[in-house]
Amino acid sequence: MLDVQVSPSLPRFAFGRYDEVILDGISYRATDCSDDGYILVRTDASDVAESFSHAVLSQRVINGTLEHRRDEFLSQHARRRLRQPTRELSTLSPKTQRKAKNHEALVLAFLELEKEGKVKRTEDATKEALEEIKFRAGKYYSIASEADGGQFARNTRVSPEKVSASRLLKRVAPYSRDGLSALYGQDTQNRRERRIGPDELCLLTLTIRNYLSPERPSIADIVDDVSRAFRAENLRRKALFEQGSAGQGSGQPTSYLVPPSRETIRREINKLDPFEVVAARHGLDAARKKFAPVGTGMTLTRPLERVEMDAWKVDLKTIMSEAGIWSMLDEEEKAAFGLDMGKKTRWFLVAAMCATTRCILAMKLARAESGRAAMQTIDMIVRDKGHWADAVGTLTPWSMSGTPELIVTDAGSGFIDFDTRTAATDLGINIDAGPAGMPEFRGRIERMFGTMAGSFIGRFTGRTFSNTIAKGDYDSDKRAALTSEELSEALVRWVVDVYHRRPHAGLGGETPLNCWTRLVDKYGVAPMPSLERRRKALGTRTKYTVTKTGITILGIRYHSDALARWFMHARDPEVRVRWYSEDLGAIAVELDGVWVEIPSVLTRFRGQRAGVWLRTVREIRAAYAAEAAVSEAIIARTMDHIVALNANAMARQGLFVEDFSEERLKKLDATLMIGFRVEDTPRAATVPTGEDGLGIDLPTRRSPGADHAQPEASSGPDICEATVVDDVYDVPDLDDDWSIGEK
Incomplete structure (x- = not known):
């Protein structure tokens, strides 16, 4: 259970028509909303509708088990996903992130100069401003990040070296449209090449310029113009082909052009610069009025819109x-x-x-x-x-x-x-x-x-x-x-x-x-991201070595079947890890390019914050300095004691920025956790022996008053069904004296 305390007033979340809501791994979309809650319909074509009250949805958000994907089913977002990586950006390889960081630094520097009127989106203008672009990009590129791998010294300005004006211009428009994710791109083999050939594209590009006319022709008019242009070009090529076949003139055999479809023509028209279109069709003054910034500022209507x-x-x-x-x-x-x-x-x-x-x-x-x-x-x-x-x-x-x-x-x-x-x-x-x-x-x-x-x-x-x-x-x-x-x-x-x-x-x-x-x-408002997504996005980015006991961070051991199977066949046991200080119950680990959530061996750490755990370690070390390992019961009692005694003080301290960087995590492991080990294996059974000193006595329902009733002889196989045995592995009562777990 997460270590959170909800506000007395419940928020009302905003789920749009094209939003996806994921609960327990099931995809839903909202169809109706009222003061009581939402009606969510599954997206697996089963048309199963379920109702969720606002209180239930709020609790799911707080527990981190609800994931909200805004505009997931919108057509333009679906097309955008085809152009972008399917994984979270922060989980991609350092090499990929390093390239994206380099590209973004250059694009941001270009956009700065463009706002100042010092560069235009032409290759010649970009080449003239390349040195200034590289210098300004150093402001963004020099800030240390995980992708750098420590190759940049602090307080040192480093600028990108290899810059191509044409490639930079190709990244400016996608970045302005889709943001940072557009710079990651995808493998070239996954991209479909354009079916239209270079000759067809050249003629099409020249012809659709007719759209930029004060006569304001319609798209249908441009379609007719393109059709006539392709017909005329094919007649010309036919004449050259016939001349070449008859041995007359210098004509050479050539292929005919394939006319583009109406949809292709429409898409190419929409690619024209909006300012240039308005200026050519309606005049420069009209373009300035339409695209000039308005002094009254922006109009905002929804909470968290900006x-x-x-x-x-x-x-x-x-x-x-x-x-x-x-x-x-x-x-x-x-x-x-x-x-x-x-x-x-x-x-x-x-x-x-x-x-x-x-x-x-x-x-x-x-x-x-x-x-x-x-x-x-x-x-x-x-x-x-x-x-x-x-x-x-x-x-x-x-x-x-x-x-x-x-x-x-x-x-x-x-x-x-x-x-x-x-x-x-x-x-x-x-x-x-x-x-x-x-x-x-x-x-x-x-x-x-x-x-x-x-x-x-x-x-x-x-x-x-x-x-x-x-x-x-x-x-x-x-x-x-x-x-x-x-x-x-x-x-x-x-x-x-x-x-x-x-x-x-x-x-x-x-x-x-x-x-x-x-x-x-x-x-309404969009709910907070799921706990798994917050862990991968906001968690400390570090690396750890997997052993047969799993991964140990700050004395807490993390292990799972997936990690054990991976370890059996791994050549390099070092893995990338995301450690989230707000929840020590699990970590995210990258195994063969896939991020997997590895839980802590002890469920006690679910929802616990790192600050509470560090204070627990100090309290236990002060009270049990000579012990080699501490049991789960001691940990539970100490953590409850610290939370009850200092809950308000620690909550007030929560406004301070905590340093849980990779360097500090390693230092805490090397200093605070020396000689400290959490006993997470089952303790040995402690059971009473029989009166004759041999074996144990098991009480049954037929002798509730006896301290150690003797089992009746029976040759039937079902005697165990009538026997009720005390749980000899039960965790000791926390009100008893603390004890040290023995391995």
């Missing part, structure tokens, strides 16, 4: 607390949170806001902008935040969650990080980085930060003024009165109980909470 995410340097110097939850952290964790520096520190607040309702969907406190902070913020967006609100005692639920359609960020290093972009794409989220230095593209989140600076941060001592003139004689170092845990609690309470319930000018005086509730009831 989410703006940005990082803000907290306008406050905080004093790190050494009480409460911090006393349970070791020096390494204090260093990860910046608590070992012995001085006041600054924090970055990474926040995400629904642009339609102005509700804040996620917040993470980090020491610096990073891809890790961005990915954990995205994880918080899609998840229910009930336990964060309950931990600080808010008066209003924080139930805003779901899968956004689009996330818009700035051009900070954490948001243009390649791993972050692939993770968002795998979760079904489009992510777009706005132009650098232009916060007006993210005006709503920027204004929210301004409101927070004036309404929230200004209430605390220790505020750092933006410039020396505004600061005057104010000494922020001596008046830094807010600890970081208190800052986390204050942020949640201010967002949930103040900001969400305050009338918002951008909503016409409506509060963000009421706007969210109203629009969710009307449109």
